[in-house]
Amino acid sequence: MAKVLVVTSGKGGVGKTTSTAALGAALAQMGQNVAVVDFDVGLRNLDLVMGAERRVVYDVVNVIQGEAKLAQALIRDKRLDNLALLPASQTRDKDALTEDGVARVIDELRQKFDWIICDSPAGIERGATLAMRHADVAVVVTNPEVSSVRDSDRIIGLLDSKTLRAERGERMEKHLLITRYDRIRAERGDMLKTDDVLEILSIPLLGIVPESQDVLRASNIGQPVTVSGPDSPAGRAYAEAARRLKGEALPVSVPGERAGFFGKLFGRRAA
Amino acid sequence: MSASPKPDQPSRPMLRFRGRSFLALALAPAQPLEAWLADLDAWLERSPGFFTGRPVILDLSAAKIPVADLGSFIADLAGRSIRIMAVEGIEEGSLGLGLPPAIGRGRDATLPEAKPAADEGSKQPKSAPEPVSLIIDEPVRSGQTVFHPRGDVIVMGSVSSGSEIVAGGSIHVYGALRGRAIAGVANQPGARIICRKFEAELLAIDGLYKAADDMDPALHGRAVSARIVDDALVVSALD
Numbered sequence: 001m002a003k004v005l006v007v008t009s010g011k012g013g014v015g016k017t018t019s020t021a022a023l024g025a026a027l028a029q030m031g032q033n034v035a036v037v038d039f040d041v042g043l044r045n046l047d048l049v050m051g052a053e054r055r056v057v058y059d060v061v062n063v064i065q066g067e068a069k070l071a072q073a074l075i076r077d078k079r080l081d082n083l084a085l086l087p088a089s090q091t092r093d094k095d096a097l098t099e100d101g102v103a104r105v106i107d108e109l110r111q112k113f114d115w116i117i118c119d120s121p122a123g124i125e126r127g128a129t130l131a132m133r134h135a136d137v138a139v140v141v142t143n144p145e146v147s148s149v150r151d152s153d154r155i156i157g158l159l160d161s162k163t164l165r166a167e168r169g170e171r172m173e174k175h176l177l178i179t180r181y182d183r184i185r186a187e188r189g190d191m192l193k194t195d196d197v198l199e200i201l202s203i204p205l206l207g208i209v210p211e212s213q214d215v216l217r218a219s220n221i222g223q224p225v226t227v228s229g230p231d232s233p234a235g236r237a238y239a240e241a242a243r244r245l246k247g248e249a250l251p252v253s254v255p256g257e258r259a260g261f262f263g264k265l266f267g268r269r270a271a
Numbered sequence: 272m273s274a275s276p277k278p279d280q281p282s283r284p285m286l287r288f289r290g291r292s293f294l295a296l297a298l299a300p301a302q303p304l305e306a307w308l309a310d311l312d313a314w315l316e317r318s319p320g321f322f323t324g325r326p327v328i329l330d331l332s333a334a335k336i337p338v339a340d341l342g343s344f345i346a347d348l349a350g351r352s353i354r355i356m357a358v359e360g361i362e363e364g365s366l367g368l369g370l371p372p373a374i375g376r377g378r379d380a381t382l383p384e385a386k387p388a389a390d391e392g393s394k395q396p397k398s399a400p401e402p403v404s405l406i407i408d409e410p411v412r413s414g415q416t417v418f419h420p421r422g423d424v425i426v427m428g429s430v431s432s433g434s435e436i437v438a439g440g441s442i443h444v445y446g447a448l449r450g451r452a453i454a455g456v457a458n459q460p461g462a463r464i465i466c467r468k469f470e471a472e473l474l475a476i477d478g479l480y481k482a483a484d485d486m487d488p489a490l491h492g493r494a495v496s497a498r499i500v501d502d503a504l505v506v507s508a509l510d
Binding site: 124150151153154156157158160199200202 | 409410412413414415428429431432433447449
């Protein structure tokens with residue numbers, strides 16, 4: 001059964017695109033057939049982070065409007081041949097996405113892949129609601145600071161009301177991915193504590209990704225951090241998050257913290 | 272819209288009228304109006320958009336505004352995003368064109384029962400009495416509003432910053448209350464707000480309110496209950 005996963009956050013700049021690429025590549029490294037789909041029409045970025053920007057010919061809007069077949073628009077990753085990218089259009093805007101068109105594309109992707117990972121644009125408008133519309137699973141990306149947490153809270157409310165699953169009365173599976181976590185700032189009290197974020201958002205924790213130069217470098221050289229630095233702390237955090245998405249019960253760990261503490265954290269939240 | 276129906280069209284459903292009861296918020300201005308409007312502005316500053324999209328009735332039994340001035344007063348309210356659906360408590364039977372309809376005391380108004388058409392009647396659920404309490408198992412998220420004008424609202428999880436609960440009766444929150452809680456809107460001064468962890472942005476019972484700035488910082492994070500004592504909203508710790 002194919003799973004449609006939306007990576008969303010409400011707020012911009014928290015790491016949705018980076019997380020989409022890293023989780024997509026990590027699932028592909030585990031042997032899954034993965035398609036990552038950029039829903040940020042008009043502000044296309046996922047192609048850059050995946051290092052595929054020179055290979056974009058057709059995009060998701062072309063497919064929706066019937067100007068290209070899905071197979072023509074999908075770009076196969078150079079490093080992982082079971083990973084494909086469906087890029088967004090850079091010259092159009094979100095109005096080019098139609099409800100029916102998105103449904104058709106997602107249905108067709110479901111036939112070919114195990115995982116369809118939708119990279120949501122920021123905000124709560126059309127682009128974001130269409131990206132989450134068909135999802136079975138949501139990864140809510142949050143930075144440990146108040147505005148990001150409140151926006152994530154708002155997005156969780158939308159996931160529970162505006163998605164097809166919610167409208168059918170089914171439960172939407174939601175996971176929290178805390179990114180740009182800085183241990184030193186957390187210890188100084190400059191950032192929200194992981195506990196507080198979990199208490200406010202009350203959804204299970206998928207992972208904690210540290211703020212790191214490896215992530216920045218990976219984006220700049222166009223490689224998901226799980227490919228460019230599989231042994232870096234960020235790469236490992238994403239790889240473990242991907243294993244948890246597959247259903248493995250791994251304790252959540254954060255570099256620099258004692259395992260016991262996070263063992264407790266995970267034990268409490270992973271119900 | 273404009274074409275007349277063709278004779279061979281399938282029969283159209285019969286024109287039907289139904290009685291429907293709503294709970295509207297009633298605003299009762301008092302003289303002097305300038306001072307009342309200033310109070311209203313102060314309230315709106317703390318609770319912008321509270322009236323937006325909600326039915327509001329203007330109760331003039333206390334203010335006695337002459338009909339000639341009513342139009343400009345309603346326009347003043349409209350400028351604050353308050354749209355008046357009807358006017359209550361005036362002597363005149365009708366206010367004329369351009370003004371909302373005059374209605375009698377809301378509670379006493381009766382409407383003839385509309386009989387549903389025979390073919391649909393069996394399918395329609397018998398109008399079961401509405402439950403008095405609304406129990407919510409999920410957290411109330413930022414941006415969500417729970418509007419339950421008929422009874423109590425009980426939230427098993429937390430109420431997030433940027434969300435709002437409006438209850439006819441009392442509000443109970445078993446998690447943290449970080450949003451707004453507006454209780455007793457159905458004229459229930461005896462309503463209470465009770466929560467296990469108090470970090471609310473705003474509390475109101477039967478029209479009396481307190482914003483976060485007016486609250487005792489010592490109560491922050493504690494289990495509290497709020498109620499009205501001698502026309503004042505009192506918040507006290509539970510333990």
